Amino acid sequence: MTGAPIRRVVIVGGGTAGWMAAAAAARFLDDGQRTITLIESDAIGTVGVGEATIPPIRGFNARLGIDEADFLRATRGTVKLGIEFVGWRDGGDRYFHPFGTHGQDIEGLNFHQLWLKLRHRDGIGPIDDYSLAAVAARHRRFAPPPGDPRSPLAGLDYAYHFDAGLYAAFLRARAEAQGAQRIEGRILDVDRDAETGFVRAVRLEGDRRVEADLFIDCSGFRSLLLGEKMGVGFEDWSHWLPCDSAIAVPTERSRPLLPFTRATAHRAGWQWRIPLQHRTGNGHVYASRFIDHDEAERTLLAHLDAPATAPPRRLSFTAGRRQRMWAGNVVALGLAGGFLEPLESTSIHLIQTGISKLFGLFPDMRFTAVERDEYNRLMANQFDAIRDFIILHYHATARDDSPFWRHVRTMAIPDTLTRKLALFSEKGRIFRYDDELFSIPSWVAVMLGQGIDPDGYDPVVDALDADRVADALRRMRTGHADIARQLPAVE
Numbered sequence: 001m002t003g004a005p006i007r008r009v010v011i012v013g014g015g016t017a018g019w020m021a022a023a024a025a026a027r028f029l030d031d032g033q034r035t036i037t038l039i040e041s042d043a044i045g046t047v048g049v050g051e052a053t054i055p056p057i058r059g060f061n062a063r064l065g066i067d068e069a070d071f072l073r074a075t076r077g078t079v080k081l082g083i084e085f086v087g088w089r090d091g092g093d094r095y096f097h098p099f100g101t102h103g104q105d106i107e108g109l110n111f112h113q114l115w116l117k118l119r120h121r122d123g124i125g126p127i128d129d130y131s132l133a134a135v136a137a138r139h140r141r142f143a144p145p146p147g148d149p150r151s152p153l154a155g156l157d158y159a160y161h162f163d164a165g166l167y168a169a170f171l172r173a174r175a176e177a178q179g180a181q182r183i184e185g186r187i188l189d190v191d192r193d194a195e196t197g198f199v200r201a202v203r204l205e206g207d208r209r210v211e212a213d214l215f216i217d218c219s220g221f222r223s224l225l226l227g228e229k230m231g232v233g234f235e236d237w238s239h240w241l242p243c244d245s246a247i248a249v250p251t252e253r254s255r256p257l258l259p260f261t262r263a264t265a266h267r268a269g270w271q272w273r274i275p276l277q278h279r280t281g282n283g284h285v286y287a288s289r290f291i292d293h294d295e296a297e298r299t300l301l302a303h304l305d306a307p308a309t310a311p312p313r314r315l316s317f318t319a320g321r322r323q324r325m326w327a328g329n330v331v332a333l334g335l336a337g338g339f340l341e342p343l344e345s346t347s348i349h350l351i352q353t354g355i356s357k358l359f360g361l362f363p364d365m366r367f368t369a370v371e372r373d374e375y376n377r378l379m380a381n382q383f384d385a386i387r388d389f390i391i392l393h394y395h396a397t398a399r400d401d402s403p404f405w406r407h408v409r410t411m412a413i414p415d416t417l418t419r420k421l422a423l424f425s426e427k428g429r430i431f432r433y434d435d436e437l438f439s440i441p442s443w444v445a446v447m448l449g450q451g452i453d454p455d456g457y458d459p460v461v462d463a464l465d466a467d468r469v470a471d472a473l474r475r476m477r478t479g480h481a482d483i484a485r486q487l488p489a490v491e
Contacts, residue, residue: 003364003365004365005365006034006214006363008037008213008214009029009034009036009212009216010038010202010210010212010214010215011025011038011216012039012215013038013040014038015168016167016168016348017218017220017334017336017351018168018218018333018334019038019168020171020348020351020352020355021038021218021333022171022172023171023175023180024060024064025180026174026179027063027174030179035181036179036181037180037182039182039202039204040183041184041186043186051162051163051164051274052159052161052272052274052342053159053161053162054099054159054349055157055158056352057349058158058159060356064174071162072162074166074167075163075166076162076163077162078259079158079159079160079161080159080161080259080261081098081099081156081259082133083096083261083345084262084263085263085446085449086264086265087264087266087399088393088399089399089449090397090398091401093451095448095450096134096137096138096260097449098128098131098133099156100131100132100155100157100441101131101441102115102127102130102444103155103473103476106464106472109458109460109464110430110440110458112127112428112441112444113428113457113458113461114464115127116428116456117462117466123470123477124473124477130480132484133155133158136484137258139485139487140256140258140259141484141485142158142259142487142488145157161274161275161281162276183204183208183210185204185208186205187202187203187204188204189202189203190202190229191203196328197230197328198328198330199215199225199328214329214331215330216332217331217332217336219336220334221317224336226327226330226331226332226336226337227322227336229330230327232324233323234338235320236319237387238318238319240319240387242404243285243287243341244288244319245287245317246317246341247296247313248283249304249312250281250282250310251280251304251305252280253275253280253306254275254280254305256490257491258275258490263343264303266286266303267402267404267405268291268296269284269287270284270286271303272285279309282300282304283300284297285341285343287404290402290407291404317341318339319339319387320339321337325338325376326375326379329367331358333351333354334354335347337354337379338350340386340387344386350386382435384414384416385433385436385438386436387414391414392417392447392450394408395411397451424443424447424454425452425455426455426456427455427458429458
């Protein structure tokens with residue numbers, strides 16, 4: 001039996017998370033009888049440094065009916081084909097984590113297994129040569145794939161770099177045009193039901209009170225509703241991810257415009273470089289127990305490739321997530337639910353997937369446990385799988401040049417990641433579980449890039465004619481190079 005419908009949805013906090021939620025709710029939840037209200041205070045700033053994304057953002061925008069050209073123009077966005085990692089394996093190396101696929105599977109066998117067997121033959125080359133995104137990025141070329149699976153561009157995938165503040169403003173305009181209401185004001189207190197513990201209303205300055213049936217907490221690191229008021233605890237992952245600070249600074253736009261993010265390892269962390277149309281975003285993520293803030297700032301400023309256009313801005317954080325993302329009638333999105341450093345540009349995706357799963361399990365006024373528990377299970381799995389993928393970059397290293405790298409190289413890691421590493425090290429096998437975010441090609445790119453060289457390959461590959469498969473791989477490699485050279489240059 002279906003209960004009474006939820007009629008009032010209140011989103012606490014703006015920024016990227018709040019306005020993504022408001023835009024999606026106005027598009028999909030507003031049936032003419034349900035109200036969508038967002039409360040934010042101009043006096044409270046947002047973190048607003050996340051500017052790189054992964055390909056699922058394109059699906060989110062498309063579902064909202066956003067035209068890509070309008071979006072890129074409004075957010076000063078650029079195309080992203082992947083991430084270049086510099087110095088993560090031994091300090092003098094670089095590798096590329098591309099979007100999309102590597103080559104083509106043959107007879108149902110993962111492409112990388114074929115490559116592992118034949119990689120030492122003449123003309124086979126590195127695995128990057130079989131990623132259209134990697135080859136296109138190398139030549140600074142790009143064209144959007146047409147959507148036809150038979151197209152030579154079918155294996156190419158891409159995401160965006162954009163100004164997160166401009167994206168929030170862009171979504172706000174759309175949300176308000178579709179009926180979402182914005183209330184300006186600082187929340188001073190929260191009213192909870194004495195019997196159920198549900199949040200009934202938030203109290204704002206000026207003696208204002210806003211009631212709702214469902215509250216979406218987008219209040220940032222403070223986690224005002226879920227953490228402070230509902231008392232949901234935080235799982236601290238700093239023993240696996242010791243970076244707890246960041247310094248961000250914009251610079252003038254540098255040329256040439258690169259269609260990828262760059263992550264450069266330093267002695268106690270790493271530096272991001274994100275190119276936009278009007279500027280380049282830069283930042284240093286580091287572990288403050290291994291380097292002091294002033295030295296971290298000097299490291300960042302010494303490695304900029306263009307003049308800074310604003311003073312450096314410092315941030316502090318703890319890696320981890322709330323034990324539950326949904327408690328009572330409160331659901332947390334974004335930083336209110338957890339934080340993973342931006343090494344693989346997953347912050348905005350976690351907001352997006354949180355919205356998608358909430359809508360897929362949208363409750364009625366009964367707020368049944370089965371919907372809430374499933375949401376919490378799915379979101380925990382998302383966070384945990386991404387956590388393991390990020391830990392991989394630190395742990396799988398040969399660097400021994402600083403206390404930070406010695407610590408992450410030798411630290412204990414989650415059992416889930418230990419199993420993945422063991423399976424890949426043995427025969428290059430990778431298995432995905434549930435709906436975890438990163439695909440097999442992503443794990444392959446980072447495992448190989450970090451220097452994990454499998455002892456063997458899946459023996460099922462031996463059932464195929466090795467010479468014919470090698471010829472097929474050489475044709476794939478040549479074809480990718482030819483296609484990439486014909487794409488338009490990124491300007």
